[in-house]
Amino acid sequence: MFDYEARHIIEALRSGIPSRAIGHYFSEARPLIMQEIRHDLDDVRTIGTSRGKIISGKYGEGKTHLLNTIFNLAHENNMVVSIISLSKETPLDKLYLIYQKVMNNTFLPKKEQPGIMQEFEHMHPESTIANEMLLFTAKQLETDKLYYVLRSYLNTDDQDEKYMLQTDLEGDYISNTQVKQLYRRIFSEKVTFQNNFNKYKHCQDYFALLSHLFRLLGYAGWVLLFDETELIGRTGKKTRMKAYTNMSHFLFPQKRFEAMYNVFAISSSFIEDVIEGKHEYENLQALEKEMDTASVKRVLDTIRQSSQLVPLTKSEITGIIQKLIFFHGRAYDWNPQIDMNLLKKQIDGSGYLLRTKIRSAIEYLDQMLQYGKVGETTIRHISTDTYGEEPPDLQSLLE
Template sequence: MNFEAQRVIEALRSGVSSRAVGHYFSSARPELMRQLSRELDQVMESGDSSGMVITGRYGEGKTHLLNTVVNLAHNNNMVVSLLSLSKETPFDKLYLVYQKLVSNTYLPGRLQPGFEQLLQDLTPNSQAAQDILSFTSKHLETDKLFFVFRSYLHVDDPDDKYLLLADLEGDFISTSRLRQVYKRIFGQAARFATPFTKSRHSTDYFAMLSHLFKLLGFNGWVILFDEGELVGRLGKKARLKAYSNMASFLFPEQYSHLESTFSIFALTASFIEDVIEGRHEYENLNSVYVERSEREPVEKVLNSIKTAAQLQALSPAEIKVVLEQLRDFHAQAYDWPANLDIEQVLKATETRGYLLRTRIRAAVELLDQLYQYGQAGDIRINELGEPQYLEDELPALDDCLLES
C-alpha cells in the first residue's frame, strides 16, 4: 500500500483540502494556473508586490486552488503563509491577523510552520543583521522593531530573548517592558521616534517580514487568505476597516511597504450580492469616511472584488481528468487494480449536485465500495448547502480589553 496516496484519498474523502491534495491534483484550471505562475514570476523578477481576488461558489475548489499555489510558490523558493479568516482572526484587526499568519507561515522545504530558525541564525555583526537594523530604523512607520531586533541580537537572558522572539511572532511586548530590556542590555534608554500602537502600526511587522525573507535569500512571500467572505460578518465600521486593511495586500505599492509579496484573497461569489450590494457598502463608505484619502483604498478593494475572476465549474473533460487521477490514486493507496471505466464514475457522481467537492467525495465512496465489496451500492454523499454569513454586531472579546 502507498501511504502517501492513502493520505491524499483520506483528505479527499473528508472533503477537506490539503497541501498534499494541492500537490498531486494541480492539473485542473490550467489557464488560471498559468496566470498565477506569471504573477509569481513577476514578483520574483521585479521585486514588486501585488495581489488579486478570486471568487467562486462554495465547494468549487477555492481552497484547493490556494493549496496548489502553496506548492507552486515553494517550488520557486518562496515563503508561503496560508490563513483562513475567522471570528478569532478578524481582518479589521491586523495585529491578530499577524500573529495567526506567523503560525501558518511555511518556509520552502520545511514541514513545520514558523521562521524562528532564521532569527536564530542571525549574528550581531553579520551583514543581514546590519541590514535589518537599518531597515527597521528608517523605513517603517515606527522604529519599535529596531529596538526589538537590536535587543534580540545582543540579549543573553533566556527569558528576555523569549519575550523578544514572541514579539517578532506577534505576541507584542509592552513598550515599558521593551524599555527595561533594552536598558538592561545596553545601559541606555530606548528613545522611540514614534510611539508604537498595535491597532495603527501592525503593518510594520508585515513589512519587516517581507524584507527579512528577501534579505535571507528567498524569492518572495506569498500570502493566501481563505474564507475572505467572513469579512461580511463584521459590523459596518469594522467591515470598512477590514477593506482598508485588505488594500495593504492587494495594492501594496500604494498602501504598504511590502517587498516581493503576492497576496490572494479567496471569497465566495455571493459576497458581491450579499454584502457589497446587500449591505450598501459604497453608501456606508461615503457616510463614514469624509476624507478622500480614507475612501480611496476601500473603493479600490470593493471594485477589485466586484471585477474579480470567478472560478468556473470544471468542464466535463476536466472533471474526467480529475476522476481518472482519483481512480489511480485509490488504486495506489489500497493496492488493488481499480479496473473501472471512468464513464461509470462520471455517471455515478453526476446526480450529486453541482459542487465539485461533493462529486469527488461521491467518487471516493464509489471506489471504496468497489474495493471493499466488489460492487457499488447506494452513494450517500449528498450536495452540501452553501453557508450563509450573517452580520455579527456583537463585540469580540478583544474589543473589551484595554490595548497594551
C-alpha cells in the same frame, strides 16, 4: 501493500479537509487562472515588486484547493508561504491577530513544518544580515520600535529578556515602556521613539520586517494566502470597513513590502450578499469623514472584478476521475477495473458541486473495492414517530 501518501490524498478528498498533497497532484485543472498566477509569481520573483489578487468562487468549487496549488507552486519557486483561514479568532479587521497567525503558519521552502523564529535565533549580531535588518528597521518603517526590539534581542544574554523580545517579534507586543527599559539595561542608552508604536496603526511594520528578512535570506519572495475571506460579511458595518482597509494594504502593497504576493479566496456570493445586500458603497459615503474611503472603495471594486472560478469542463472532470481511480488503487492496494460510463453517470447525478462529485466518485470506488459492484439505495418503508409517543422499553426491543 498500500501507499500511505495515496491513502492520505483519498481520505482528505473524502472528508473535504484541505491538503497540500492534493494541490500537488491535482494541479492541471483551470489552466487559464493558473497561467495568470504563474505570471504574477514570476514578476514578484524577478522584479521584486509586490501585488495582490482576489479569487472568487462558489462553495465547494475548489478555492481552498487552488490556494494549496499556489502553495506548492510558490515553494517550487523558492518562495516562503503563509496560509491562514480567517475566522472569529483571526479577524481581518485586527491586523495584529493576523500577524500572530501568520507567524505560526509560515512555511519556508523545503520545510514540512511551519516556523521562522529560528531565523532570528541563528542571526549573529555582527552579521551582514543583522546589520541590514537594523538599518531597515531604523529608517524604512513607520515607527522605529522594531529597531530597538531587534537590536536588544540580538545582544541580550538574559534568557528572560530574550524570551520577552521574542514574543514581541511573534506578535505578542510588549509595551513601548518595556522596550525602553530593556534597551537601557542592555546598552545603557536612553530611547526616544520617533513615533510611538500602536498595534492598531503600525502592525504593517512587522509584515515589512518579514518581507525584508526573507529577501536577505535568499528567498525569491513571500506568498500570503488568505482563505474564508467572505467571513468579513458576518461582522458589523464599521468592522467590515476596517477589514477592507486592511485588505487594501495587501492588495495594493506599499514599496516597503518586498516581493510579496497576497491572495484572498472569497465566495462569489459575497458581492450579492454583502456588497449589494448590505449597501457597502452607501455605507462608505456615510463614513467619509472618519476614514480613508478611497482605499476601501478600491477594494470593493476589486472584489466585484475578481477572477471567478468557472465550473470544470467535462474533460477536466474526466482527468480528475482518472487520477482518483489511480490513487484509490494505490491507497487500498487493488487494481480498479472501472466502467467509466457508469462512474460518470453516478457523478452526474450527485449534484453540481465539484466537492460532491469527487465524494461520489470515491463512494463508487469504495463499493467496487468492497463488493465488486455498485448497489442502489432503495426505500422500502418509512417509519415515523411523534413526540407524544412513549419510547419502547429496552426489553421489547430485545425480544
